[in-house]
Amino acid sequence: MKLLNSMLYRDRLIVEQPIRLPGLTHRLAQEAVEFMEESVMESKPFFLYLAWSHTHTFLATAKEFEGKSRHGRYGDAVEELDWGVGKILEALDRLSIENNTLVYFTSDNGGHLEEKGVNGEVDGGYNGILLGGKGHGGVDGGIRVPGIIRWPGHISQNMITDEPTSLMDFYNMVGMTTGAAQPENMTLDGENILPLLNGITNISPHKFLFHYCGDEIHAVRYRPRTGSKTYKLVYKMPDYLPGTNRCHFICGCHSALVLEKPLLFDVTSDPGEKSPLPSSYPGYSDILEAIREAVAKHKSSIVPVESQFTARNIVWRPHWQDYCNFPKCSCTDPKYA
Template sequence: MDLYLLLFLLFPCVSSKPNVIIFIADDLGYGDLGCYGNTSVRTPNIDSIAREGVKMTQHLTAASTCTPSRSAFLTGRYPVRTGMAATGLMRVNTWPYSSCGLPSSEVTFAEQTKKAGYMNGFIGKWHLGLHKDTLGDFEHHPLNQGFDYFYGLIGTNLDDFGHETKVITSQRPYWYGELFSIWAVTAVSLWCLYRANYIRVFSFVVFVFIWSVPVTFVYILFENYTLLSSFIHRNYDLVEQPIRLAGLSQRLVNEGLEFIQNATAAEKPFLLVMSWVHMHVFLRTAKEFEGRSKFGRYGDALEELDWSVGKILKAVRKYGLEDNTLVYFTSDNGGHLEIGTDGGYNGILKGGKTHGSPDGGIRVPGMIKWPSVLNEGKVIDEPTSLMDIYNLISTAVGVELPSDRQIDGRDILPLLKGDVSVSPHEFMFHYCGNRLKAARYRPRDGSKTWKLVTHEPDLIPGSKVCTFVCSCNFDVALTTPKLYDMTSDLGESNPIDANSNTYKEISSIILQAIDNHKNSVEPVETQFTWKKLAPKLTWQPCCNGRFPFKCLCTDPKYPE
């Protein structure tokens, strides 16, 4: 007994459950960080995670847009299995007060740690829904998905919140002209109906009126995006409307620090997800970061993000938790090329956010440090996935994976530790919405990773971008799929000759894997119907209870 006690005192981390801290950035490009080659913006705190742990160079999301990527991240499952893959044009949960959201039947990694007695906190951007059937059921809320504390955005950050530009005019530059034309035709039609009482004219007027009503409704929604979507919640309570973007990072950091302090005081292991609002537009920082970088407001926001990560890491050291804390940093998808310098940098990679098949939208920074388990300074070039974190957390806290569903994440701990050298993923599948656009193949021997692309984004002719966002519906189906060696051709610029033996052999293997994967996907109710995606105006909150009048409040915890 004395020997056991001595060993416990000498090596407490062996017997105690590890804490888990997850940093997930929003729309951060693969080439934005110093540890991934950026020399124009300073990111020393984020870089330290790679230096003191493991950096993954082929780390992939399950989607190139926020909502489906985050659902896969939390559940370890492709969005197509959970109903979180879009079936139409709308690929994200645009309105926080719609009924679209992550089904409560899914088991998140927070519910996994909950089984092990963890205290779970989620700070920042959720973007996975709120209510399901009725106002106040909170079916999709973080507190109904395994978390004990939530502070942040149910929805997302948007251009409209900065009052400089609007999402709708970014996508449709002639939006107001189109509206004026529709309303003018409606007015003329009504005048004609008034002047001539003919059935044909009446039918035409009815048609025009029916068309103009939904367009006008859409106009009202998008003209009032800030009123309808800009909120901060603490647990179930609305505490700020609209969001003060300047200083938001500091408030998120403070909430994260308080959570760590409370969990430490309670002597409980904890899971903390810091889901940053940066680097999603609208980009606004606290005053002390304005003009700090040499890369405009994107660089300023990136340096504020790095400062935020540094504050949390410093607290972990302060409380003596560093050795037994698993720290993970990533992004939900790649940089948004269509918005220029405010959209991030994906390095040599082809494509970006919303692009279905290219790596620029799905290959993201990925770093893990866990000092008591992982050696520092290791670089892994093997394919890994955000979905693997589900398995890693479950293993770390000692909880078995759910046995009643397909988990697409894999156990990467042996790879991280260096016990194996080949990715546990033989095949990985790349979706745009609910449509499969490409697939990866990592043979069990050799060192190459292959990628077969069956569809490409419908880019603006002569350019490398779409108009604001790419649409899965209009992707170009390739008559002959393109095969790339992703080990040497990161930019997907030199497809393998389709007449070569290599192409024929590898493409046939991948196409068979695609068929097998499709057969493994069971039908599920989609969350991306127009009925579910549409905002429920009767659910819209207002600080003073008089929606839509004077819906203004400031979080009393942070009055300045």
């Protein structure tokens, strides 16, 4: 599948097939810096979304980063990713727009515990004390990720918070920072987290977060408006291999077990989801009732749509296949020859 499923575009034109993964981080950084330079030269505001190839497997780094980390190929990839992020931040400073640019660095999922190299080395990352990993539904090892936000002069410096937020908040944050009008004809799942980042409030705007796997809710996060605790009610758990917290390759929604009784965790003091709270826990019934009401309200607000992942929608259509330099179907980006 390498020739048919590995293409690099510039705008709408394929410039490379297959992709040369070693050195791709350098090229992405270069393109990003050039884009920012052009925007500043033309006095245009810009939005740059940079989806790095690291640390998603396959872990192919440039030669100067091979063997640089004591943590194997994954560590080398992290080193190269750090270098690439540094190039972006250096450019912001050099262009004197660091105080007028919001930077948000995060990930879309936790480490893939089942991912191994050909020699059994860890290629999928590490989730520390959190339970599970990528593709495991609602367990925190797959969905709880760090976020780093930089906006000098606008948000508090050196502040750390473990209040629950969501990547969906990014939409609202961009709207607030740019002064864009929020849509009035739809319900937004995201919230404005700027007051949290500015220290105006110390509590997340999210009272509830619903953790989906596919189109099913596997868990619900509940942050009461008082106190400092965050609770999590778990409806489904991955069907792990005996004695482990992993599956054969990826757990997926289909392999989740429906629990006879949902498990309630205090993820503030038990982030590893090891000790479910007993029914004798103070306020146990009230917590469950608040979550049940929130789930019912949430489900009633959902407008059903057709799944985009039916066999009819995902089947390969050869006549739609894009390529360059037919019939060889191979080319190298001339800008980085």
